[in-house]
Amino acid sequence: MAAPIFAASNFLFPNATFIAEIVAFLVVLGVLAKYVLPPVNKAINDRQAQIRSGLDAAEEGRRLLADAHAQHERLLEEGRREARSIVEQATKVAEQAKADILASARQEAQRLAERARADIAREAERAAEDLRRDLVNLVIETAERVIGAELDAERHRRLIEDAVAALESNAA
Amino acid sequence: MVPGLLGAIGVPVAQFVDVKVFGYTIHADTVWSTLIAGLIVIAMGLAVRWSATKEVPGRLQLFWEVIVEAVQGQVEGTLGPKSAAAVPLAITLFVFILVANWIEVIPSGAVTVALPAPAADVNFTYALALVVFMTYTAAGIRRRGLGGYLARLTKPHWIMTPINVIEEIAKPFTLALRLFGNLFSGGLMIALLALLPFWLTWVPTAAWKLFDMFIGVIQAFIFALLTVLYYEVAVSEGGH
Numbered sequence: 001m002a003a004p005i006f007a008a009s010n011f012l013f014p015n016a017t018f019i020a021e022i023v024a025f026l027v028v029l030g031v032l033a034k035y036v037l038p039p040v041n042k043a044i045n046d047r048q049a050q051i052r053s054g055l056d057a058a059e060e061g062r063r064l065l066a067d068a069h070a071q072h073e074r075l076l077e078e079g080r081r082e083a084r085s086i087v088e089q090a091t092k093v094a095e096q097a098k099a100d101i102l103a104s105a106r107q108e109a110q111r112l113a114e115r116a117r118a119d120i121a122r123e124a125e126r127a128a129e130d131l132r133r134d135l136v137n138l139v140i141e142t143a144e145r146v147i148g149a150e151l152d153a154e155r156h157r158r159l160i161e162d163a164v165a166a167l168e169s170n171a172a
Numbered sequence: 173m174v175p176g177l178l179g180a181i182g183v184p185v186a187q188f189v190d191v192k193v194f195g196y197t198i199h200a201d202t203v204w205s206t207l208i209a210g211l212i213v214i215a216m217g218l219a220v221r222w223s224a225t226k227e228v229p230g231r232l233q234l235f236w237e238v239i240v241e242a243v244q245g246q247v248e249g250t251l252g253p254k255s256a257a258a259v260p261l262a263i264t265l266f267v268f269i270l271v272a273n274w275i276e277v278i279p280s281g282a283v284t285v286a287l288p289a290p291a292a293d294v295n296f297t298y299a300l301a302l303v304v305f306m307t308y309t310a311a312g313i314r315r316r317g318l319g320g321y322l323a324r325l326t327k328p329h330w331i332m333t334p335i336n337v338i339e340e341i342a343k344p345f346t347l348a349l350r351l352f353g354n355l356f357s358g359g360l361m362i363a364l365l366a367l368l369p370f371w372l373t374w375v376p377t378a379a380w381k382l383f384d385m386f387i388g389v390i391q392a393f394i395f396a397l398l399t400v401l402y403y404e405v406a407v408s409e410g411g412h
Contacts, residue, residue: 012349014295016196020203021290021299028210028268029303033260036217040236043229 136160202293209272239263250404258403261307266396273388277381291355301348304399312406343402354391358384
């Protein structure tokens with residue numbers, strides 16, 4: 001059977017089926033447009049709004065966090081500065097105290113040394129006095145023995161003491 | 173004469189289950205395939221409507237949302253929100269054509285299938301194209317008035333008028349016949365493959381039906397996209 005292309009029912013020409021197809025499509029279009037797409041659109045919009053508000057909240061949170069961070073940083077800096085000034089103050093006080101202590105120690109040491117020097121000088125003076133007296137006595141005794149007579153102690157003592165003093169001043 | 177050749181080797185070409193209603197011929201198989209496809213689309217839509225969860229959308233809702241957002245993005249990106257009427261039309265076209273095309277994948281007979289793709293019948297594609305044509309023409313006239321709409325045909329120069337008229341007429345026909353040709357040839361391939369020995373036929377048939385599903389998506393997408401584009405041309409100011 002050889003079907004001719006231009007038969008009575010060429011398959012490129014529509015027939016009454018066309019009407020039924022239009023009706024069917026319009027029904028589907030109507031149902032979707034009226035009952036299906038609005039809720040789907042609403043769901044999409046609701047979710048977009050939700051996402052947007054979530055993003056806004058996240059942004060707000062990020063801002064708060066940054067603020068808190070800045071404040072924290074500021075407080076920390078303040079504390080650091082205060083600590084530094086306290087340490088500086090303490091260092092200054094300590095320096096002062098050290099200087100005071102050193103000065104007083106030096107003074108004390110000087111005082112002690114002077115006293116020691118004075119003591120030594122006094123001791124030396126006393127020793128020299130003793131020595132001189134012993135020497136005078138020795139000279140008088142020796143002279144008595146040599147001349148066999150008692151010397152006038154008072155007269156000659158002054159004489160000898162003058163001699164010794166002259167000796168000392170010569171030696172000095 | 174390809175149809176004659178195919179007919180000679182026993183492949184039915186464009187044979188429909190004819191029913192006479194009030195003296196008019198109706199392709200009953202196209203109609204029931206269309207009805208089944210339409211019922212599936214409506215059922216999918218109403219299922220989403222009744223289970224419209226806001227927090228965590230299910231798969232079906234995501235399917236709809238993806239299509240809605242894609243079409244809305246296309247329409248609002250090129251047309252602006254004024255042309256919202258094109259959105260439900262393009263969405264319905266895409267989903268309806270997609271489901272109608274995929275019906276063919278259901279095994280429903282060997283050489284003659286009980287559930288042919290409705291788009292393998294020009295009645296289906298002409299019907300869709302007519303609705304699209306009337307919609308965008310009406311939108312164009314509403315936007316710019318009848319005179320303004322017709323004046324567009326004389327742009328950019330009156331000499332172009334015949335070409336523009338032909339283009340306007342060709343738009344719905346190319347829209348319809350592109351879809352028809354793709355799905356018609358797909359059905360023809362399945363009918364041809366069915367002539368192979370039964371122990372071999374499932375291999376190429378399975379491969380072809382997978383490819384046919386792919387074609388079904390592409391053609392549904394092209395139909396919806398061209399609808400949006402024609403709508404855009406019809407309502408855009410200043411013509412070309």
